[in-house]
Amino acid sequence: MKQNEKSSKLVWFLLVIFVPAVFALTVFGIVLSFMGVDVVEEAKNKIPVINSAFKEDDEVAVTSNVQEKQWKSKFDEQEDYIKMLSADLQKKEKEVTDLKTNIALLEKQVEDAEASVKDEENTQLKKLYEAMSAKDAAAVMTEMNNNQVISILALLQAETQASILAKLDAKRAAELTVLMANNSL
Numbered sequence: 204m205k206q207n208e209k210s211s212k213l214v215w216f217l218l219v220i221f222v223p224a225v226f227a228l229t230v231f232g233i234v235l236s237f238m239g240v241d242v243v244e245e246a247k248n249k250i251p252v253i254n255s256a257f258k259e260d261d262e263v264a265v266t267s268n269v270q271e272k273q274w275k276s277k278f279d280e281q282e283d284y285i286k287m288l289s290a291d292l293q294k295k296e297k298e299v300t301d302l303k304t305n306i307a308l309l310e311k312q313v314e315d316a317e318a319s320v321k322d323e324e325n326t327q328l329k330k331l332y333e334a335m336s337a338k339d340a341a342a343v344m345t346e347m348n349n350n351q352v353i354s355i356l357a358l359l360q361a362e363t364q365a366s367i368l369a370k371l372d373a374k375r376a377a378e379l380t381v382l383m384a385n386n387s388l
Contacts, residue, residue, distance in 0.1 A: 329358040337363070341370030353382050 232242045332340050332355060344352045344367065356364050356379070368376045 325358050328355060332359055332367075333363055337366035337370045340367045344371065345375070349379060349382055352379055353386060356383065357386075 235242050335343075344355070347355075356367065359367070368379065371379070
C-alpha cells in the first residue's frame with residue numbers, strides 16, 4: 204500500500220505539475236522564437252545549467268576541430284612527402300633510361316671497334332698469305348685445323364685459293380673444298 208501511495212503521488216506530480224510545466228515552457232519558447240527572440244542564446248546566457256551544457260558541447264566541437272586540423276596538417280605533410288618521392292622517382296627513372304642509352308651506345312662502339320680490329324687483322328692476314336708463295340702457304344696450313352684454314356682462305360682471292368689448294372694434299376684439299384661449299388650455302 205505504501206508503495207502504491209508513493210507511486211500515485213509520483214504519477215500525480217508528473218501528470219499535474221511536470222508535464223504541464225514542460226508543455227508551457229515549450230509553447231512559451233515557440234512564441235518567443237516567432238517574436239524574434241533567440242531563446243537558445245538567452246537560455247545559455249541566463250541559466251547556468253544550460254550554459255555549462257553548451258560549453259561542454261563547444262569544448263567537444265573545439266577539440267574535434269583541433270584534431271581535424273592536426274589530421275589535415277599530417278595529411279598535407281604526407282601528401283607533400285609523396286610528391287617529393289614521386290619527383291625523385293621520376294628523376295631516378297630518367298637517370299636509369301639515360302644510363303641504359305649510354306650502355307647501348309658504348310656496346311655499339313665496342314662492337315664497331317672489335318669489327319674494325321677484326322677487319323684490320325684480316326687485312327693484315329690477307330696481305331701476309333698473298334705475299335707468300337702457294338707452296339709455303341700450303342705448308343703452313345697443313346699444321347692448322349680445317350676451320351682456321353677455311354677462315355684464311357675466305358679472305359683470299361679465288362686465284363690465290365686455287366693455287367694454295369693445289370699445293371695441299373688432295374684428300375685435305377677435298378675436305379676443305381666441301382667445307383667451303385657448305386659455308387657458302
